[in-house]
Structures are given as C-alpha cells and as structure tokens.
Amino acid sequence: MVKELISSITEIPTPDIVVQQIISTASNPNTSAKELEKAISMDVGLSTKILKLVNSAYYGLPRKITKLSEAVVIVGFKTVRNLALSVFTYSALHSKTTFIDHDKLWSHFMATAIFSEQIAKDIGFMNREEVFLAGMIHDVGKLALDLILPAYIFELANVSKKLSKPMFMIEYENSFENHMEIGEELLKHWKFPEEYVSVAGLHEKPSLNPNSPYVEMVCIVHLANVFSNILLPDTSLSYGEPYLDPLVFSVLGIKPSRLETMYKEMKQVLSKSKDIIFGGVEDETRIQT
Amino acid sequence: MEIQQLLSKYMLEISKVTNEETLYSALSGILKRVIEINALNVIRSNEIIYSEPSNVYIEKETFADYVPWVEERLYPTFLPLEEVYIGLIPIFKGRKLLATIVIKTNNEPTAEVMDYVQLLAYLSGITLENLRLLDFVDKAREYFESIINLSNDGIIVLNQNDEPEFINSKAKEIINIFPTIIDTILEHVYIQEEFFEIEENNLFFSISTKEVDLLGEKKILINVRNITSEKEVQKLKEVDKIKTNFIANISHELRTPLAAIKAYVETILNMPMSQEEIQEFLGVVYNQSLRLEELLNDLLDFSQLESHTMKILKERVNICDVINNSVISVSKMAEDKSVNIIVNCEDILINCDRRRIEQVIINLLTNAIKFSDPSKEEKYVKVNLNDTDNKVQIIVEDNGIGIPSDKLDKIFEKFYRVDNELTYSIPGTGLGLSIVKEIVELHGGRIEVESDVGKYTKFVVTLPKE
DSSP states (O other): HHHHHHHOOOTTOOHHHHHHHHHHHHSSSTHHHHHHHHHHTTTTHHHHHHHHHHTTTTTOOOSSOOOOHHHHHHHHHHHHHHHHHHHHHHHHTSSSOOOOOOOHHHHHHHHHHHHHHHHHHHHHOOOHHHHHHHTTTTTTHHHHHHOHHHHHHHHHHHHHHHTOOOHHHHHHHHOOOHHHHHHHHHHHTTOOOOOHHHHHHHTTTTGGOOTTHHHHOOOOOOOHHHHHHSSSSSSSSSSSOOOOTTTTHHHHHTTTTHHHHHHHHHHHHHHHHHHHHOOOOSSSSGGGO | HHHHHHHHHHHHHHHHOHHHHHHHHHHHHHHHHHHOEEEEEEEEETTEEEETTTTHHHHHHTTGGGGHHHHHHHOOOEEESOOOOOEEEEEEEEEEEEEEEEEEEOOOHHHHHHHHHHHHHHHHHHHHHHHHHHHHHHHHHHHHHHHHHHOEEEEEEEOSSEEEEOOOEEEHHHHHOOOOHHHHHHHHHHTTTTEEEETTTEEEEEEEEEEETTTTEEEEEEEEEEEEEHHHHHHHHHHHHHHHHHHHHHHHHHHHHHHHHHHHHHHHSSOOOOOOHHHHHHHHHHHHHHHHHHHHHHHHHHHHHHHTOOOOOEEEHHHHHHHHHHHHHHHHHHTTTTTTEEEOOOOOOOOOHHHHHHHHHHHHHHHHHHHHOOTTSSSSEEEEEETTEEEEEEEEEEOOSSGGGGGGGGGTTTTOOTTTTTSSSOOOOOOOHHHHHHHHHHTTTTTEEEETTTTEEEEEEEEOOO
C-alpha cells in the first residue's frame, strides 16, 4: 500500500542528478580523483560540506585538506561518496517539518554508520566503506514513513515509548507495512545496490534470512543499531530494550563476552565523532574542524 | 589488469613466500602491475625493514605525520605532493598492524587502484601474520626446548617406531653412561608398566612413561630420573635404624649375663650355702662372665672393623688344627643342643692369623648350632676341608632352619639379624657374620653362603694358602 506510493508520491525526495552522478562516478573503477571532484563541484555547496566533514575530528587528519581531489585520494573514493550521500540523506530527512525530531533521527543514522564501520574494522571485514553507507541508510524506511504518514510514525514512536518495546515489534503486530519493507522499497526506488536493500530489510532481525548473501553486512549493521540504541537512546523513534539477534555471534565470529569490549570501543568512537553525529551538515557552523 | 588475473598471480607468488622479505618482494611485483612505482619502503615500528630499489628511502618528512593516522585507520591512502603521490598501505590482520608499505608513484591512483591496493593489503596481512606465527612457533619450540633441557630429569620422546625423536640434555647424559636404557625401558613398556625403577651398574633410575597421541601419531613420553643418591640416602637411613636396633639389642645382651652374675653373687653373699652349692653358683657366674667377654670382644672387633684398624698376624698354621680347636670350643654348646659335629679334614699348612680364623670357624659353628632345627631328629653340622691348588675351602654345612633367599645377601651386613625385630629368641649381637666377612677378606679370601629354608645352610670360606 505504502510501497506503491513511494515511487509516485512527490513528498519522497529522489537523489538529484548530482548525487546520482557522484554515485556512478565513484563506483566506476577507472574514475580519477579529478573526475569525482568535477562531479561533486556541480553542486556548489556540496564540496564545501564534504570538505568540512573530511576535516572533522572523526577523520582526525594530520593536515587540513583544502582540495576535494586531495580528499578523494587521501580518505578514498568511497568515503567521499559516502559523505556526499550523507549530505543528501541529511537534506532528505530535513526536507519537511513533521512531528518528530529530525536532528535526533539523523544522529541515529550517523552513529549507526560509524559503529558499523568500527565493528567491520574490529572483526576484519574488508568492505568497511560499504558497511558505513549501509549503516547510514538502514532506517530510511522511517524517513519514508515520516514523509508519507507523519502522524502514523509519530504515534508508533509514542506507543513504543509507552510500552517500552522496540518499534519493529509493534509494527510486526500490526498488519501494516513496517519500516524495513518500506526502506527496502525506497532504496530500490533510489536504485541502490542489492546489499543496501537487504540491510534495510533485515537490520532489525537478521535471522529472518540467515542465507542472505549479505548476511555479514546485515549482522554488522544490526549490531551497530543495537549499540546505537543503547548509547544514543531516544533518537531512533524506537524504545525499550533493543533486540539482539543471536545470529550475530556465529556470523561475525564473536563471543558474547566480546560485546563488553566492543561497547567500550563504541563509546570511545562516539566521543570523537560527536561533531559529525550531532553537527549535521546543513548548518556548517556546527561542525568543529 | 583483471582482478582475477591479478589475484591468481598474487596467490602463486604468495605460495612461494618463505620469509617476510620474499613476501614484500612479491607484493611489490604485484603492486607494480596496478600502479607504476618509483620506490617502495616497508616500515615496521618506525624502521625501514625493506626497500626497493635497495637502499632507496622515500623522504620521511613528506609522509611521517600521516603514518600514525593510516596505522590507526587501516585504510590505504595516497598523499598528493607536487609531482608525485606517496601511497601508504597498512598491512594488517584483524586490528593488528603488521607493517606499513610506503610507495612513491607518478601516477594518480584511480578508484580501481585504491580498491586493489586495499585488497592486496588484506591478503598480505593474512600471509604476513602466518609467517610471523610460523616464526613464533619456531621460537616457542626453542623456548620450550630450553625449558625442558634445564630439567634435572631426562626426557625422551619415542615415535611410532619406538625411535627417539626428542632427547633432552639430561637424557643424553644418561644415555651416555647407560646406552641400552631405552631398550630396557621399552621392555617394561611392552608389558604395560608405566612407573618402574631400573638398575644398572649401581645406578638407579626411576622411570615414568606415558603414551600420548599427537595428531593421530602415537608417541611415548619417558621421564628418567636418576635416583642413585636417593637410594644411598635410603640405605644410610636403614643403617641408622639398624644401629638404633643394635644399641637396644646389645644393651639387652649385656644386661642378661650381668643380671645373672649379680643375682648369683648376691645369693652367695647373703645366704648360708654349702661349698658344693657355692661351687655350682660360681660355675654359673664364670659362664656368664665368659659370655660377657665374648660380647665385649665382638664389640671391640666391631669398632676395629668400623675404623678399619683390624690387623692380621699371619703365621704358618695347620688349618685342620684350627678347625679341631674350634670344634672343641663349641662342643659343650653342641651337646646342649644335641647337635652332632662331624669334621672331615686333612693336615694342610696355610699362612693365616690363627686366632682370627679360629674366631671365624667358631662363629660359623656357633651360628649353625644356634639356628639348628629343633624339629629334626638328627641335627648335625658338617665341617669339610677342600684343598685346591693354592687355596683351601672350609665348608660348614648344617641341616638347620635355613635362611630365606631374600635375606641371604644381607646377613653379612653389620647388625643384621634375620629376626631383626627385637624378639631375642636367640641371643646375638648381629655383628658376627660381618666380622667374619671382614676377617676373611683381610686374608684375601671370600665367604659365600647358600641355603634352603627348613633344609640346610652352607657357608664356604675360601682362603689363599699363602
């Protein structure tokens, strides 16, 4: 029902031509830094925003980067692509004023992205940039619901808070389409590769499809989502004790005892990435460089 | 270059790698396939451990501040300089940094190059970690070997074919002095013994063995401990215990005649007695004095024996005379015990200490009579003399109670009595046979014994004629 609306309703922003250009340029293996720089500079404000992010405390660069082409070879094509997409996600999230706090939801997106990358680093998973992006857009279903049915998701969040029960569990009890399915649909609509669609669909409960070819990525984002809900409560519209799928342990090859160490690490990462989690990208003055 | 081609080439190169240097050389070869390289350095803990071309070092100041950043972030990076790019590629496994590769290139890296470089860094990390683990295993083995070599116990590991595959330093020493020890141990192992002691040339070893299974191969672990000195200490402790027994024993032995003498003399002093009675009493006193003297002589001999000061005065003696005299000395005792002494000897002149040899024969006869078997009707002691070239053999054989075979080698030990417990059923100091042995050996002869419990005991004293 909502799924059908996604491709037709005008409330849903689509990545504009610039963002699409950036994605395709960054994923073309023969792209040079100059070409990516050119694609990004088509949007006047975008390069400045990306440079601000690259120079943020989270990346902790020893020297300040002033040119986008430099940023591309130093932090990597995919990281620059991720930052461009985060700028887009941020503006999509803030495109309309509704009943929910978009800054908070944004911090949930970003924290989950950062935690996902950190977990990938911890367990030695190679495609860390992809994991970052998957973490950032895992909850776009909530974004879509907020744009299409703002009162519904606001009420859903209220019920979740009142019952102290994760939002997705309440969604399962309703016959209504849940934010995972809607997220899947939105990412398909945005022509994102399959792995991101899978993460959006399975991130609340990876064991729904343990045979997914992207189960590692799904589990990483699931775990990052749990950490994010614990460390940044009251940001994801979901309340209560977060659900941790036991599939995580076998897929990621970690023991439950390791969660405590990981938790401490996430806390540390969080403290040094406050600027990009809470700073947002719209209001440039809030980014500490 | 296609990723598959690149990977298969990399895998082939990696399979030939035997040490870090060849790994870096292989990695450099592969990197050159994806990007032109002017120079390549490998850094580990801030030191350059490999360079290509050799001795070409990339200016550190151009990238040094980025090294900690790259090593923390664990992503490859390329720093754009005026004309060139400096690539920093961390090689890591999990979160553990193993090395950082620095390359200098004129080419601007494309997205594909950066992807390849990252992939190679991952794969090399696994190989490098394995190389270091192998090295670690090697060093760990040396380390444990040095620990095992420090052990004061010999440690041997036998393989499936019972051949030694590991021998520690101590075990090597033991094998040097006891080359057949492994075979001896195996004899015990074959009959399922795990803990046992073996003896060789007066050396004692305590052995424990254990069968273990290493990756499906059966091995035998052997621990060999030289316990010779422990055994000696044990022996000394036994001697000490025997000495204690001896003191108790000798006190009793001295007290018995003394008590008799005292009692008889008291009676004589305090009671009106006839001359006959006094004569009889004094006879007893005299006999008990003789017994006391005998005991004191034994003690005197023993002290000489202990201090090795016993002297032999040789003279020309007819050994048959000595035997006959000895028999006369014990005839009273033999009569009392109804033991028949049968002497069979011929006149042979030998050089010996008459008094001492007489003491030997008397001692053997006394023992034979003392330990006669009361249950036998005809009790006898036979004394025979054998003449063989330059030696004589004095054989004293009885049909007494005999000596258990496990005690036979102990009867010549000082203080030893077969009935070692303080039963005193038969009087004696337990010194006799050790004195006998000392005397015979001082003559350059030897004494042997054979016996069968309940049947007979036979002592053979062999003395040189000169």
